[in-house]
Amino acid sequence: MSLHSKKLSFTTPILVSFSGILIAFILIAVFITLTQRKDFVEDYHNINRNFTHNLAVNYTESILRENDYILGRAATYFSRNDKLDETVNVDPEKGVQVLMQLQNLMPTVSSVSLADSQGHYLRAPDVLPADGSEAVDVRTRPWFIRQAEASIFSHYTSPYMDYFLHQPTVTIFKPVISPEGKLKGTLAFHLDLTVMGYTLRQMVAPVQGEFFVVDRDGKVVLHPDTGALFKQYLSEDVMSRMTSGEGHVFDGKTGFWYYYYSFTNPDWFVIYRVADSTLKDITRHETNIVSWGFALAAIVIILFGLYLRHASRTVLMNIIHAIKTGEVNSAPRLESTLSKTILTNKERERDYVRQATVDALTGCKNRRAFDSDIAALMQEHQHFALALVDIDNFKSINDTWGHLSGDIVLRNVAREGIQVMQPEHISVYRYGGEEFAILFPTDHLDAAFRLVETWRLQVAERTWREEGLQVTFSAGLGEWHFEPLEQLIGSVDEALYKAKQQGKNRILRTS
CATH class of the missing domain: 3.30.450.20 (PAS domain)
Structure with a gap:
């Protein structure tokens, strides 16, 4: 008579439990992978929109405004x-x-x-x-x-x-x-579109793509490749879907995403064009890493399940052996399991926040941080002073010593300003190009003037590695008297312009 009974099976509940765990794990892994793929795509849309915004505000708009x-x-x-x-x-x-x-x-x-x-x-x-031509x-x-x-x-x-x-x-x-x-x-000023487009070649895009500026008809007016000027780059259908402001649209016919920032005067659009296949390749690479991680985890679960089945049978046999022989000292001990630690992505999140508010080249806060901080001061009706600083003859520095030296000048001028302002808990912002801004949360204009003057003297007295290089800056300074933001910036910018006219390397206050 057989003494075997399924009710006495020690391994069947273990196998059933691990099978349920494995199936639930696979379903959760598929759900997380699909959700993360969608999140990755949205993250890259945000990154590309921010790049387009910075390209429009920090480069194109600054030139047009000047x-x-x-x-x-x-x-x-x-x-x-x-x-x-x-x-x-x-x-x-x-x-x-x-x-x-x-x-x-x-x-x-x-x-x-x-x-x-x-x-x-x-x-x-x-x-x-030309000879023979009419006037x-x-x-x-x-x-x-x-x-x-x-x-x-x-x-x-x-x-x-x-x-x-x-x-x-x-x-x-x-x-x-x-x-x-x-x-x-x-x-009338006749624009040199070739020179304006040259700087676009120096731009480093977050993903592989093409950036340019078009008019309302979709014809290129600025492009890193001068051969593309005035060519029809965007169809009428794509242009009609671009609203005033900024955003992104997808053209199913060409398979391109168009991230845009629009101007009112002129009626131009700053465009960053990225192929949909490029975004898919990037997200596929990101999700493949996650998928392989889940697959490896599933294999580990299976291996541990098989090990537990084998170990449980061994433990049961040892217990039976101990009952038969009475040798309890040789009975196996039960091992306690170790829980796995879960790593958070908090540090990665902090890096993203820092990248969104800090200029990578100079270490100053960027234009987006400036717009947010000055809006907060005005909304709370706090007294403050605004200074705009512009490096003198910066284009000549780039033309003479090269753009690499120009970047070194920008970093060191910014570093001097940060060293002066940081002890006073005052931030320096990169306003655009070679222009910086400082917000002084105070109603004492003399104190703000002294700080900017200290910065100016340190820059003017600095010795540079390049022989013959002399760097100075001019600045405009003014208090906010509850006027609109555009009026405040206009008055400070006018003081800066007068400082340039009066010989540069000086600071002028607003009238």
């Missing part, structure tokens, strides 16, 4: 008395010199045109028409203004063919209107 500011100041200068007529008609030779001085202030402007309302004009630098009638140019407009803001032309250089170009222009409201003429 040109627009100088255009407005120059138009105001020519609107006074008979300055425009004297420059264009009375003494054109001296007028060309004045326009050349204006053009030299803007590295992204290839030439400057000034015309009166009758069509008489000057262009600097002067370009002679150009500037009244036919897209930047010529025939009558005073209600808007006195700057305008941008659509891409058109330059009469002299026979190359496509874009012009920013503004009417010159006297204080009495009479139209005196037009001042």
Whole structure:
């Protein structure tokens, strides 16, 4: 008679339990993998949108704002008395010199045109028409203004063919209107799109992609490759889906994601184009790592299940042997199991937060942190002072010693400022390019001036490795008197501009 009974099976409950654990583990692993894949894609969308935002604000917008500011100041200068007529008609030779001085202030402007309302004009630098060609009638140019407009803001032309250089170009222009409201003429800056696009080559994208700037029709106006200028890069369907502001859209026909940031004036879009296959490859790589981790864990579970089955049978046999022989000292001891520690990703999360608010090159807080901090101060109605600092002749430093030396200058100027401001618990922000900003939460402007002056002196007295390199900066400083943010920044920026005009390497307060 067989004494074997399934009810006495010691291993069956163990195998059933581990099978249930393994099946539940597989289902959980599949769910987590699919969820993480979705999260990875969304994370990269956020990273790419942030890159597009920084590219638009820290590079494109800063250039456009600088040109627009100088255009407005120059138009105001020519609107006074008979300055425009004297420059264009009375003494054109001296007028060309004045326009050349204006053009030299803007590295992204290839030439400057000034015309009166009758069509008489000057262009600097002067370009002679080809032999046998007719004289150009500037009244036919897209930047010529025939009558005073209600808007006195700057305008941008659509891409058109330059009469002299026979190359496509874009012009920013503004009417010159006297204080009495009479139209005196037009001042126009012809943009050097090749130079403006050159800096895009230095940009390092978070993932493999292509970044450029297009107009409302989808034609390229800025691109690292000058051969792509004015080509149709975006379809009408994609452009119609881009709203004012920023975001991203997917074009199923081409298989590209388009991350965009839009401007109102000019009506341009900063675009970062990434192939959908690139994002899929990245997320597939990320999730494959997780999947292999789960697979390895499943194998370990199976091995431990088999080991426990074998160990339990051995323990049972030893107990039976102990009962038969009475040798209890040889009976096996039960081993306690060790729990596994779970590692958190808290440190990784902190790194992400730091990358979102700190400029990687200089160690200063970035523009996004500046916008957030100044908005908080204004919302809480706290008194504060704002300083804008701009390194003098930075383009000349880049052109003479190279962009690597330019980066070294930026880092060291920022480091000097941080060393001065940090003991006072004051942050230095990289406002854009070679420009920095400081927020002083105080109503004592003299104290803020002394701190910026200390920074200025340390930079001016610093000895650089490059022979002949001398670095200085100019700054504007002003208090907030509860005016709008744009007005505050405009007044401080104007003080900075006056400091540049008065010889640089100095600090001026707002009026």
